[in-house]
Amino acid sequence: MALFNYASKEITIKIVYYGPGLSGKTTNLQYLHSAFEPSKRGKLISLATEADRTLFFDFLPVELGRINDFSIRFQLYTVPGQVRYNATRKLVLKGADAVVFVADSQNEMRAQNLDSIANMRENLLANNINPDEIPIMLQFNKRDLANIASVEELNRELNPEGRYEYAEAVAINGTGVQETFQRIHRLVLRGIAEKHKIKIEKADDGSETSFGTSAEHEAERIAVGIPSSSVKSSLAVESMEPARNTLRTDARSQSILAEEMPPRGHAVASEAHRMSKETLELIATNVRDLSHTLRELKTIVQNLQTEIKESRREQKELHTRLKEISIAFDNIKTKKRWFTFL
DSSP: OOEEETTTTEEEEEEEEEOSTTSSHHHHHHHHHHHBOGGGBOOOEEEEOTTSOEEEEEEEEEEEEEETTEEEEEEEEEOOOSGGGHHHHHHHHTTOSEEEEEEEOBGGGHHHHHHHHHHHHHHHHHTTOOTTTSOEEEEEEOTTSSSBOOHHHHHHHHOTTOOSEEEEOBGGGTBTHHHHHHHHHHHHHHHHHHHHTOEEEEOSSOTTOOBTTOOOSOOEEEEOSSOOHHHHHHTTTGGGSOTTOOSOOOHHHHHHHHHHSOOTTOOOSSGGGGOOHHHHHHHHHHHHHHHHHHHHHHHHHHHHHHHHHHHHHHHHHHHHHHHHHHHHHHHHHHHHHHHHHO
């Protein structure tokens, strides 16, 4: 559910880019970050492994104009593609308002696409989000490659009921990336409008678009004042969040964050101190994963050391036995000479 922050007059919407490893999720966010006007984009934080895979998340806060007295802020995340980081993927999906599933169009990736979209639905349900109600868009990426499945085949496998909108893309050069974002953000705003009985109007001049100065991308705005009292009551917990909070959480965890976040206007020394509980949980999860891996490596090293010691001991015993055999042969030769003299 979108976060209405009355203290800062913001509506915060969280969109998560999901998909198998190396499908193009991080590339999507990197291109969007370069395309947004510098004045309307936040800092892109990317944490990756040496294999150029997202380790846990990319974060991109984006402000897109104002809705009467409220400004819109989109928070864009990616999840790690590796199966071993499923706990992190589940945590990133927490409180999501929409999902962009980035599918790899290559034929050899079709099984991974199916596994990943099934995993996405499981993790949405684990976060009490109905996968049949949340806006989901499919992006068929890497359409510039030769060995790819057709759009019809991808829809038949990933979108059999035709429930989701889809777009073709080549994220590495930006083709389809902006279109995907524009369409998913319109789906989210339409869902908010239907849920809270808010009227959506199209911008007349396209001035609210966040991509450079181009008016080609259709923007939308909501003609509404303060939400009705019924909406206010449903969002009462969320409105308690400090104005500086930039991470979207669900209503159940909001009261916890309100207690643990620093007071409004409180100066902090570094970006690390401004991280919310959700970000710290992400970091802690990955630290635990790394610690587990290091413990496994330590065990392997210890086993190798034990094997090496055992091997050295066996070599020493073998050397001793070979020496004894050599002495025995020398004795046989000596006795043979005795028989020769006789």
